[in-house]
Amino acid sequence: MPDRRTSPPSAGTVVLWDYWRSSASYRVRIALNLAGIAYRTRAVDLLAQDQRSPEHLARNPQGLVPVLEIDGARLTQSLAILDYLEATGRLALRPADPLLQARIEAAVLAIAAEMHPVCNVRILARIEALTGRPEARGEWVRAILTPELQALETMLAGPGPYAFGREITRADLCIVPQLYNARRWEVDLSGMPRLREIDAACGAHPAFIAAHPDRARAAAGGPA
Ligand SMILES: N[C@@H](CCC(=O)N[C@@H](CS)C(=O)NCC(=O)O)C(=O)O
Known part of the structure; x- marks a missing residue:
């Protein structure tokens, strides 16, 4: 069986x-x-x-x-x-235009290949173990994410409300979770209005609302 x-x-x-x-x-x-x-x-x-x-x-x-x-x-x-x-x-999260596709993928990779892997649970646990300081985890995340998100802010200078205009793309699916993570670690997003605009636009969309971690936590049965 x-x-x-x-x-x-x-x-x-x-x-x-x-x-x-x-x-x-x-x-x-x-x-x-x-x-x-x-x-x-x-x-x-x-x-x-x-x-x-x-x-x-x-x-x-x-x-x-x-x-x-x-x-x-x-x-x-x-x-x-x-x-x-x-x-x-x-x-369908990719437009037909190859140039736009390449720009979207660059934003996706800035998050998924550069930011996210070095702030993962296992990396942060290792940093705490090596330093003996729990607060080193947040210091690490802020040191990584602040300049990386600032660079992403510049990469997304085009018109909104979403990352690449009026259609939701793969980039938005990576940006919103990364900003959730950044806020959790108290990264200062005040100088990143474009990222906050994207976050707000996506945050009003039912698919993003239903996917929010608070909903997922409730579905999993409460705090952990
Ligand atoms: N590149 C992978 C990353 C997956 C990943 O890092 N997941 C994290 C949570 S966001 C995880 O499972 N971490 C467990 C650990 O680090 O032990 C993907 O996009 O699926």
Whole structure:
């Protein structure tokens, strides 16, 4: 008999393994909402190290969330999941213009390749262990994110309300979770009006509202 915790679901059931505060999971929740895909969430408690459990490593050998179970398959890496949803015609987050596509991807990578990986749970735990100072985690995040977000602010100088104009793109799905994370660590966003404009525009959209970490925390059963 298959192990329900480790075997992929039947086609038709969409399950997102996530953590309410995970910004990579937040990207996927927004995407699923935008695509109008009904899904169930299963919480992986990152503070309890559930991501390192044998059950979760069987889902994702990298020991990370999100993991999306869809079409009878199990997908990891939030951007690869967005690619899959686009390739299967469920979502359109890239305009046809190649130049605009390249600019959008540059903004996406500024977050997903430069900012997010070095502020991850495991990195911050290591920084605290190396310094013996819990407050070093916030100092690290602010030192990384402040100049990186300032650069992103300059990259997004074009007209809004969204990151690249009047249509939501992949960039918005990365920006909103990253700003949530930045606020959590008390990064000063006062000199970044364009990023705050994007955040406010997206924050009024039902797909973003339904994906918010507060909702995900409530769905997972309260504070953690
Ligand atoms: N590049 C991956 C990053 C995934 C990732 O780093 N997830 C974080 C939460 S946002 C995580 O699971 N961290 C657990 C850990 O660091 O132990 C993606 O986009 O899916």
